[in-house]
Amino acid sequence: YFSKTTPPSTSRFGPKGYLLPRKFEHVGREIYNMEIRPSDTFVVTFPRSGTTWTQELVWLILNNFDYEKALETPLAVRYIFLEFETFMNNNDMADMPIDEKLRKTVEENKLQVHKILSIASPRFIKSHLPLSLLPQKLLDTCKIFYVARDPRDVVVSFYHQHILMKELLDGVDFKTFWELFINDLIAPTPLFEHVKEAWQMRNHPNMLFLFYEELSKDLPACVRRVAKFLGKEITQEQIEKLCEHLKFDNFKKNKSVNLDNMKGTGLWNEKESFIRKGKVGGWRDYFDEKMTEQAQRWIDENLRDTDLRFPH
Numbered sequence: 001y002f003s004k005t006t007p008p009s010t011s012r013f014g015p016k017g018y019l020l021p022r023k024f025e026h027v028g029r030e031i032y033n034m035e036i037r038p039s040d041t042f043v044v045t046f047p048r049s050g051t052t053w054t055q056e057l058v059w060l061i062l063n064n065f066d067y068e069k070a071l072e073t074p075l076a077v078r079y080i081f082l083e084f085e086t087f088m089n090n091n092d093m094a095d096m097p098i099d100e101k102l103r104k105t106v107e108e109n110k111l112q113v114h115k116i117l118s119i120a121s122p123r124f125i126k127s128h129l130p131l132s133l134l135p136q137k138l139l140d141t142c143k144i145f146y147v148a149r150d151p152r153d154v155v156v157s158f159y160h161q162h163i164l165m166k167e168l169l170d171g172v173d174f175k176t177f178w179e180l181f182i183n184d185l186i187a188p189t190p191l192f193e194h195v196k197e198a199w200q201m202r203n204h205p206n207m208l209f210l211f212y213e214e215l216s217k218d219l220p221a222c223v224r225r226v227a228k229f230l231g232k233e234i235t236q237e238q239i240e241k242l243c244e245h246l247k248f249d250n251f252k253k254n255k256s257v258n259l260d261n262m263k264g265t266g267l268w269n270e271k272e273s274f275i276r277k278g279k280v281g282g283w284r285d286y287f288d289e290k291m292t293e294q295a296q297r298w299i300d301e302n303l304r305d306t307d308l309r310f311p312h
């Protein structure tokens with residue numbers, strides 16, 4: 001059905017058997033042994049769980065609300081995407097008629113672990129790897145934000161991202177994608193193991209565990225939690241301005257985060273958007289009765305051994 005994110009171009013990695021592109025064999029060890037600095041900040045998620053939203057929130061608080069810089073420097077440049085090279089073929093862009101600025105952005109964003117080592121502090125790093133595949137000293141060294149989201153909304157959002165990034169063959173419908181996803185055949189599943197690993201560490205002093213649903217329901221409260229966790233004083237006025245900046249409609253128009261510049265490159269589907277709907281519970285429009293029951297069973301089975309619950 002697919003290209004880089006499904007078998008046979010993938011393998012299983014780590015104790016929980018996470019599905020990742022084969023290329024991870026080469027970079028996984030380097031990442032695991034990578035040197036971490038106390039000044040590093042990590043945003044870690046299963047894809048489509050609210051990564052971009054959280055990245056911008058955290059970056060602005062840690063950069064004295066420098067909106068000017070945030071608007072002129074793409075988020076993809078402000079953050080290193082740790083395992084990017086795993087998903088990107090070096091040749092993917094070689095022959096593409098894309099403009100030089102975009103090519104430079106992608107080049108800068110590529111993982112070369114040795115290159116990451118030479119980046120000046122403070123480093124901002126995003127990753128979709130589960131904790132067990134991240135640098136071993138991570139939690140004991142720097143601050144980590146983990147964001148989780150109702151798996152049903154994640155699947156729908158991820159399906160659209162696969163269409164956006166032309167990862168699906170024409171005509172692969174949501175139902176097929178869903179079947180593959182719950183059978184752990186889409187990288188980087190299994191989703192529940194990914195979330196549960198982080199949930200177990202949620203009380204670690206260096207970990208802030210957030211839910212997409214909490215961001216959606218009460219963004220100011222989440223901003224306050226993030227600021228407190230980072231030891232930053234923040235005024236009511238600053239909170240209001242930040243929440244306005246992070247509001248879905250503004251975010252969707254924000255060229256620094258919406259990746260709209262990928263459109264027109266031929267790499268992305270013009271009909272989809274990276275910042276898409278921003279809804280909690282949007283999955284209901286995609287699931288028939290049978291799928292709804294199947295999803296409930298899937299969730300119940302996977303939550304049986306944990307007190308993790310996704311808020312509504």
Ligand code: A3P
Nearest residue numbers: 048049050051052157246248251275276277278
């Ligand atoms: P949908 O596809 O359901 O709209 P990630 O950044 O981890 O890839 O997550 C992407 C999801 O977060 C998308 O979900 C996207 O629309 C949503 N999102 C991004 N920014 C948002 C914001 N400011 N408010 C609400 N949702 C946002």
